[in-house]
Amino acid sequence: MDATSLAPPPVEAATAEGQFVSFELAGEKFAVPMGPVQEIIRLPEVARLPLAPPALLGLANLRGRVLPLLSLRRLVGLPDLAQNDASRALVIHCGQALGFLVDRVCSVLHVEAGELQPAAGIQSVVQADCLTGLIRRPTADGRDELLMVLDFDLLVQRAFQAVLREAAARADAGVRDSRTAAPATADDVAATAQELRMVSFTVAGQEYALPIEDVQEIVQLPEDVTALPQAPAHVRGVISLRQRLLPLVDLRSLFHLGEPEGETHQRIVVVSLPGCGPVGLVTDAVKEVLSVPRQHSDAVPELLTRDRQLAEFDAICRLDEGRRLVSVLSSARLLGLDAVRAATALTQGLQADAAAAPSNEASPALETRMQDIATASTVQDDLQLVIFRLGAEEFGVPIMAVQEIVRVPEQLTKVPRTPAFVEGVINLRGAVLPVIDQRSRLGLPALARNDRQRIMVFTLGEQRTGFIVDSVAEVLRVPRHSLAPAPALSDAQSRMIREVARLEGQQRLIMLIDPAQLLQWQGQDEPAATETEAPALLPELQREAA
Numbered sequence: 001m002d003a004t005s006l007a008p009p010p011v012e013a014a015t016a017e018g019q020f021v022s023f024e025l026a027g028e029k030f031a032v033p034m035g036p037v038q039e040i041i042r043l044p045e046v047a048r049l050p051l052a053p054p055a056l057l058g059l060a061n062l063r064g065r066v067l068p069l070l071s072l073r074r075l076v077g078l079p080d081l082a083q084n085d086a087s088r089a090l091v092i093h094c095g096q097a098l099g100f101l102v103d104r105v106c107s108v109l110h111v112e113a114g115e116l117q118p119a120a121g122i123q124s125v126v127q128a129d130c131l132t133g134l135i136r137r138p139t140a141d142g143r144d145e146l147l148m149v150l151d152f153d154l155l156v157q158r159a160f161q162a163v164l165r166e167a168a169a170r171a172d173a174g175v176r177d178s179r180t181a182a183p184a185t186a187d188d189v190a191a192t193a194q195e196l197r198m199v200s201f202t203v204a205g206q207e208y209a210l211p212i213e214d215v216q217e218i219v220q221l222p223e224d225v226t227a228l229p230q231a232p233a234h235v236r237g238v239i240s241l242r243q244r245l246l247p248l249v250d251l252r253s254l255f256h257l258g259e260p261e262g263e264t265h266q267r268i269v270v271v272s273l274p275g276c277g278p279v280g281l282v283t284d285a286v287k288e289v290l291s292v293p294r295q296h297s298d299a300v301p302e303l304l305t306r307d308r309q310l311a312e313f314d315a316i317c318r319l320d321e322g323r324r325l326v327s328v329l330s331s332a333r334l335l336g337l338d339a340v341r342a343a344t345a346l347t348q349g350l351q352a353d354a355a356a357a358p359s360n361e362a363s364p365a366l367e368t369r370m371q372d373i374a375t376a377s378t379v380q381d382d383l384q385l386v387i388f389r390l391g392a393e394e395f396g397v398p399i400m401a402v403q404e405i406v407r408v409p410e411q412l413t414k415v416p417r418t419p420a421f422v423e424g425v426i427n428l429r430g431a432v433l434p435v436i437d438q439r440s441r442l443g444l445p446a447l448a449r450n451d452r453q454r455i456m457v458f459t460l461g462e463q464r465t466g467f468i469v470d471s472v473a474e475v476l477r478v479p480r481h482s483l484a485p486a487p488a489l490s491d492a493q494s495r496m497i498r499e500v501a502r503l504e505g506q507q508r509l510i511m512l513i514d515p516a517q518l519l520q521w522q523g524q525d526e527p528a529a530t531e532t533e534a535p536a537l538l539p540e541l542q543r544e545a546a
Contacts, residue, residue, distance in 0.1 A: 018110055018111055018112075019033070019034035019035075019108065019109070019110060019111075020032065020033055020034060020108070020109045020111055020135065020147075020149070021034060021037050021040070021090065021105065021107075021108055021109075022105075022106040022107055022108075022109055022147055023088070023090065023102045023103070023104060023105045023106055024102065024103045024104040024105075024106060025072060025073065025076070025078070025102055025103050025125065025126075026073070026078050026081075026103070026125045028124060028125055028126075028148070029106065029145070029146065029147045029148070030126075030147060030148050030149070030150045031109065031111075031135055031147040031148070031149050031150070032090065032092065032149065032150055032152060033149070034108065036092050036093045036094065036152070037090060037091070037092055038091040038092065038093055038097060039091045040088055040089070040090055040091070040105055041062070041088065041089050041091060041099070042087075042088060042089075043083055043087050043088070043089055043101065044060040044061065044062065044067075044069070044089070045060065045061075045323075046058030046059060046060050046069055047059045047060075047206055047207070047316075047325040047326075047327060048204075048206050048257075053159055053160060054074055055070050055071055055074040055075045055159045056068060056069070056070055056071075057069045057070065057071050057101060059301070059316060059325060059327075060099065060325075061318060061322040061323070061325055062091070062097075062099075063322070065097070065298075066298045066300075066301055066316045066318070066325070067091065067097060067098070067099050067301075068098050068099065068301045069089060069098075069099040069100075069101065070098060070099065070100050070101065070156075070159070071100075071101050072100045072101055072102050072155075073101070073103075075100075075155045075156075075158075075159055076125060076126045076127070076130070076155070078125060081103060083101075086103065086104040087101060087102070087103065087104070088101075088102055088104065088105045089101050089102070090102060090105070092152050094152055094153050094156050095153075095156075096301065098152075098156065100152065109135070109137070109147075111135055111137070115135055115136055115137050116133050116134075116135055116149075117133060117134045117135075117136055118133060118134065119131035119132065119133050119134045119148060119149070122134060122148060124148055126148065126150065129154075130150060130151050130154055130155055131148050131149060131150060131151065132149045132150075132151045133148075133149040134146060134147070134148055134149065135147040135148075135149060195291045195292060195293050195294065196211070196290070196291070196292045196293075196294060196297055196315075196317070196328070197211070197212040197213075197289070197290070197291050197403070197404070198210060198211055198212055198289070198290045198291075198292065198317075198326075198328065199212050199215045199218065199269065199286065199288075199289055199290075199475065200286070200287040200288055200289075200290050200326055201267065201269060201283040201284070201285060201286045201287060202283065202284045202285050202287060203251045203252055203255060203257060203283055203284055204252060204255075204257035204258065204260075204284065205284075206257075206327070207287065207324070207325070207326045207327070208251075208283075208326065208327050208328075208329055209290060209317070209326050209327070209328050209329065210269065210271060210328075210329050210331055210334075211328075211331060212289065212399065214271050214272070214273060214331035215269055215270065215271060215475065216270040216271065216272050216278060216384065216477055217270045217384060217474075217475050217476050217477035218267055218268065218269055218270070218286050218474045218475040218476070219241065219267065219268050219270070219474060219476065220265065220266075220267060220268070220474070221248075221266040221267065221268055221282060222239055224239070225237040225238070225239055225248060226238050226239065228247075228346050228347075231342075231343075231346055232342055232343075233253050234249055234250055234253040234254040234343075235247065235248070235249060235250075235342065235343045235346060236248035236249065236250045236253075236282055238347055239280070241270070241280070244278070245347050246268075246270065246278055246279075246280045246347075247277075247279055247280065247343040247344055247346065247347040248268065248279075248280040248281075248282055248343070249279055249280065249281055249282065249340055249343050250282045251281055251282060251283055252282070252284070254337075254340075260284060265285065266282055266283065266284060266285070267282075267283050267284075267285060267286045267474070268280040268281065268282055268283075269281045269283055269286065270477075271331055271334070271335065273331055273332055273335060276335050276344070277344050277347070279335060279340060279343060279344060281334075286474070286475075288404070288405040288406065288407075288454070288472070289386070289399075289402055289403075289404050289405040289475075290317075290319075290326070290404055290405075291403050291404035291457070292317045292319065292326075293429065296317055296318050296319065297315045297316070297317045297318075297328070298315060298316050298317075298318065299315060299316075300313045300314070300315065300316060312329055312330055312333040312334040312337060313327055313328065313329060313330065314328045314329065314330040314333075315328040316328070382477045382478060382479055382480065383398070383477070383478045383479075383480055383483070383501075384398065384399045384400075384475065384476070384477050384478075385397060385398060385399060385475070385476050385477075385478055385501075385510070385512070386398075386399050386402045386405075386456070386472065386475055386476075387472070387473040387474050387475070387476050387510060388454070388456060388469040388470070388471065388472045388473060389469065389470045389471045389472075389473055390438060390439055390442065390444055390469060390470050391444065391447075391470065393511065394473065394508070394509070394510045394511070395469075395510065395511050395512075395513050396476070396478070396501065396510045396511070396512050396513070397456075397458075397512070397513050397515050398515070399475060401458055401459070401515040402456055402457070402458060403457045403458060403459050403464060404457045405454050405455070405456055405457070405472055406428070406454065406455050406457065406466075407454060407455070408449065408453045408454065408455055408468060409426055412424035412425065412426055412435055413425050413426070420440060421436055421437050421440035421441045422434065422435070422436055422437075423435045423436065423437050423468060426455075426466070428457070428464075428466075431464070433457065433464055433465070433466050434463075434465050434466065435455060435465075435466040435467075435468060436465060436466070436467050436468070436518075437467075437468050438467045438468055438469050439468070439470075441467070441518070447470060452470065452471040453468055453469065453470060453471065454468075454469055454471065454472045455467065455468055455469075456469055456472065458515050458518065465518070467518065476510075478501045478503065478510070482501050482502050482503060483499045483500070483501055483502075483512070484499065484500050484501075484502060485498065485499060485500075486498055486499055486500045486511065486512075495514070495517050496513055496514055496517040496518070497511045497512065497513055497514075498512065498514060499512045500512065
């Protein structure tokens with residue numbers, strides 16, 4: 001959400017020495033020179049960053065700019081104060097724009113030269129060496145008003161001193177690396193211009209994302225999780241998944257975000273990189289598949305990137321015109337954290353111990369997991385699917401065919417002279433997206449709009465098309481040996497649904513849809529639309545909408 005700005009008078013109207021902004025903190029009055037003060041804002045919505053310095057409240061969107069927001073109370077060692085209508089944030093340039101939450105902003109003062117005095121010997125809630133001066137002003141009743149001038153640059157340096165010490169070494173290393181780095185190729189430039197494709201999920205109410213190419217699958221957290229002896233608190237345990245042992249790392253614990261409140265339906269995001277074993281990241285919920293233009297992605301603010309604890313963050317994405325901030329994690333750096341590597345090492349040690357122990361000394365659960373590992377199939381033999389539901393039935397499409405998954409807007413723009421299965425068009429980041437009701441297209445009964453429905457966006461040929469489904473269930477890796485030919489009940493059906501996945505002891509059936517056939521198939525409810533007419537429908541829709 002863009003913060004409501006209460007802009008001070010133009011800086012040019014007075015010298016930096018004569019103009020000050022006064023504010024309150026813990027009942028005492030302070031001041032800061034007007035020069036570095038960019039604006040004064042109401043407290044915006046913030047996206048918290050895990051493992052961040054305690055003084056950092058989070059990141060806010062300030063008219064398209066990512067703003068780190070700090071608590072001035074925490075910076076000076078005071079307890080937090082519940083935010084109220086008087087709370088404000090001072091946006092001050094300290095090498096970069098930073099927001100500082102204060103109890104109340106009082107006024108803008110013009111200070112005469114004789115009113116500014118040294119701050120030696122002052123007793124305050126703030127250490128004296130963090131004060132650069134004292135403003136002594138006469139009041140109407142004959143008393144003196146005292147305002148302490150606070151050194152914000154020094155406060156920031158102290159709060160991030162460990163971060164700043166490491167910055168120089170990393171900067172020197174970066175200079176050396178840049179001298180030997182290969183020049184960017186045309187392919188590199190083209191890749192940078194593409195959209196970011198990610199899977200987003202929530203942890204403690206905050207939204208994060210991982211590159212979709214690093215996510216193997218997404219599954220529900222089972223009730224049966226085998227604990228590991230002497231494991232760190234962030235290691236939930238191990239489970240058997242797809243004939244392998246999978247270590248689970250709890251992101252709430254890893255990011256120090258506390259225990260979940262109430263009943264949750266936690267999901268496991270399975271991440272793996274070349275040379276690394278798979279790791280399951282336990283999240284509160286998986287939201288959607290995102291496709292975000294790179295121009296809507298900002299680098300993590302420089303002050304935060306210097307902190308090794310925040311090194312696993314790659315970028316901050318601004319969605320919904322900046323009202324929604326998504327922190328993008330780097331899979332490589334996340335799996336390289338000591339805490340995550342410990343989980344992998346414990347699992348590997350468990351496997352080695354089980355292999356060395358006599359079979360009669362191993363627990364039944366451990367024997368089962370070791371047998372799973374011995375018969376594990378390779379990742380290349382699996383098919384990664386996005387699973388969605390229409391009624392009680394489950395369908396799957398290859399994950400690489402899905403460009404993104406978005407909520408159904410409250411209103412779609414109807415286009416005249418289109419088949420009944422075409423719901424209309426929507427504006428998706430400046431592009432006209434035709435939307436088709438998948439139920440209607442497959443000849444199923446209509447369903448009233450609800451919050452669970454989603455639009456799955458496919459790229460079919462050179463056109464993007466959205467299909468409304470009842471819900472998106474999960475991202476699932478399906479072994480190819482579980483696939484079987486679908487029964488051919490009609491020519492159209494046999495071309496669209498050619499295979500069925502049999503899972504969980506053949507009790508769960510997932511019908512695999514060929515995305516290329518979605519616009520080639522003639523719906524039973526729309527005999528007027530021929531198969532050859534369907535591919536030409538999308539350009540016509542876009543022309544009509546324009």
